[in-house]
Amino acid sequence: MALPNDTNPKLAEYAHPEKLVTSSWLAEHLDDPGLVVVESDEDILLYETGHIPGAVKVDWHTELNDPITRDYVDAEGFAALMSAKGIGREATVVFYGDKSNWWAAYALWVFSLFGHPDLRLLDGGRAKWEAEGRPMTTDAPGRPTADYPNVERDDARIRAFRNDVLAHLGKPLIDVRSPDEYTGKLLHMANYPQEGALRGGHIPGAKSVPWAKAANEDGTFKSRAELEALYGGEAGLSTSDDVVVYCRIGERSSHTWFALTHLLGYEKVRNYDGSWTEWGNSVRVPIEREADPG
Amino acid sequence: MTVEALPEPLAEIVETFASSPPRDRLELLLEYSQTLPPLPERFREHPERLEPVPECQSPLFVAAEVDGDRRVQIFVDAPQEAPTTRGFAGIFHAGLNGLSAEEVLGVPGDVTVRMSLSEAVSPLRLRGATALLGRIQRQVREQVGAA
Numbered sequence: 001m002a003l004p005n006d007t008n009p010k011l012a013e014y015a016h017p018e019k020l021v022t023s024s025w026l027a028e029h030l031d032d033p034g035l036v037v038v039e040s041d042e043d044i045l046l047y048e049t050g051h052i053p054g055a056v057k058v059d060w061h062t063e064l065n066d067p068i069t070r071d072y073v074d075a076e077g078f079a080a081l082m083s084a085k086g087i088g089r090e091a092t093v094v095f096y097g098d099k100s101n102w103w104a105a106y107a108l109w110v111f112s113l114f115g116h117p118d119l120r121l122l123d124g125g126r127a128k129w130e131a132e133g134r135p136m137t138t139d140a141p142g143r144p145t146a147d148y149p150n151v152e153r154d155d156a157r158i159r160a161f162r163n164d165v166l167a168h169l170g171k172p173l174i175d176v177r178s179p180d181e182y183t184g185k186l187l188h189m190a191n192y193p194q195e196g197a198l199r200g201g202h203i204p205g206a207k208s209v210p211w212a213k214a215a216n217e218d219g220t221f222k223s224r225a226e227l228e229a230l231y232g233g234e235a236g237l238s239t240s241d242d243v244v245v246y247c248r249i250g251e252r253s254s255h256t257w258f259a260l261t262h263l264l265g266y267e268k269v270r271n272y273d274g275s276w277t278e279w280g281n282s283v284r285v286p287i288e289r290e291a292d293p294g
Numbered sequence: 295m296t297v298e299a300l301p302e303p304l305a306e307i308v309e310t311f312a313s314s315p316p317r318d319r320l321e322l323l324l325e326y327s328q329t330l331p332p333l334p335e336r337f338r339e340h341p342e343r344l345e346p347v348p349e350c351q352s353p354l355f356v357a358a359e360v361d362g363d364r365r366v367q368i369f370v371d372a373p374q375e376a377p378t379t380r381g382f383a384g385i386f387h388a389g390l391n392g393l394s395a396e397e398v399l400g401v402p403g404d405v406t407v408r409m410s411l412s413e414a415v416s417p418l419r420l421r422g423a424t425a426l427l428g429r430i431q432r433q434v435r436e437q438v439g440a441a
Contacts, residue, residue: 043375043376043377043378043379044320044378044414044415044416044419045320045323045324045327045377045378045381046375046376046377046378048320048321048324048377049324049374049377061415061416062413062414098375
């Protein structure tokens with residue numbers, strides 16, 4: 001059975017307040033039987049150094065991806081993962097992680113491909129929970145395995161592939177990478193390793209809205225009014241637009257996908273997870289390098 | 295491409311990783327993240343003496359010093375909230391600190407691959423670890439060349 005929603009007034013302003021919980025709500029409901037807390041981090045050892053009591057770890061690299069093909073796990077793979085983690089189809093899943101929930105949002109987006117009914121994000125993620133001095137433990141969660149049905153992934157709603165993006169050119173695109181990646185000055189994020197894109201720049205027509213603009217200093221999401229000013233005002237989007245978001249492998253853009261879809265109520269936002277590591281290596285796809293969208 | 299080509303302390307670490315079940319390798323990496331000694335005061339007071347390693351996904355700074363006996367001392371600064379980065383730094387510290395400059399320079403660049411971590415750790419991170427080794431070796435080479 002799904003847990004009650006967080007009725008915090010900041011969350012109540014969002015289009016879908018049920019998709020977000022505050023740290024105080026989570027602390028209050030941590031022992032509720034219908035809840036599973038999932039930690040998903042960029043640093044794959046961070047969970048082992050201490051995590052929210054009872055939280056299970058989902059590793060984006062080893063557990064959500066197919067080991068051979070560049071794709072996510074299939075229905076059987078996802079069911080096996082969920083069973084092993086002790087997550088039933090009816091569970092309320094709350095994700096949190098490091099770096100302003102960047103990877104947590106990515107895991108939530110992948111879970112969304114399988115249509116898991118109740119997925120929420122902990123506003124502020126791991127850093128805020130820790131900063132508030134809330135409990136952390138290295139004890140294994142010890143969840144019993146669960147039964148999870150095989151559910152086919154539904155990519156069409158929220159995932160875009162390269163050919164979808166080619167057909168989408170001229171419609172709204174948001175590039176959430178850093179300005180230097182957008183202009184092609186850098187082939188990768190500043191201070192991050194080169195990930196093997198042969199060409200730099202952005203997809204023609206894409207507007208630059210770096211993902212972190214949606215987050216406050218403490219990792220929480222900005223208010224609805226601030227997000228509307230950012231995406232509706234500056235980027236000129238409207239909620240009925242058909243929007244594609246991308247970054248380099250689809251993780252940062254999951255954060256933006258979450259903000260647009262769940263916090264602002266955009267009706268059709270797809271995440272292009274091939275992102276720059278595919279586009280920047282594809283033969284004969286158009287690329288813009290100027291600072292304006294092209 | 296043999297493990298024998300590595301200096302003994304590093305070879306032992308690589309062997310331990312390679313012979314462990316995959317699930318235990320991350321535990322091992324976590325243990326190494328806890329073995330990294332704190333920086334001596336002269337580096338704490340002068341962090342600019344440490345070289346940044348931008349290829350790593352978290353802030354990481356390293357200095358390698360060659361002493362009068364041509365022995366290498368390695369100093370690394372990495373945040374506690376980046377245990378994976380600290381783990382690789384801990385491995386290089388445990389495996390290379392106190393060795394001769396020649397031994398450190400002889401470590402092949404594929405050593406991170408030999409640790410059999412590629413199933414658990416994304417290629418990006420392995421590249422970061424390789425970059426850390428590369429910077430240690432470059433600093434050693436500069437000092438040996440100048441001596």
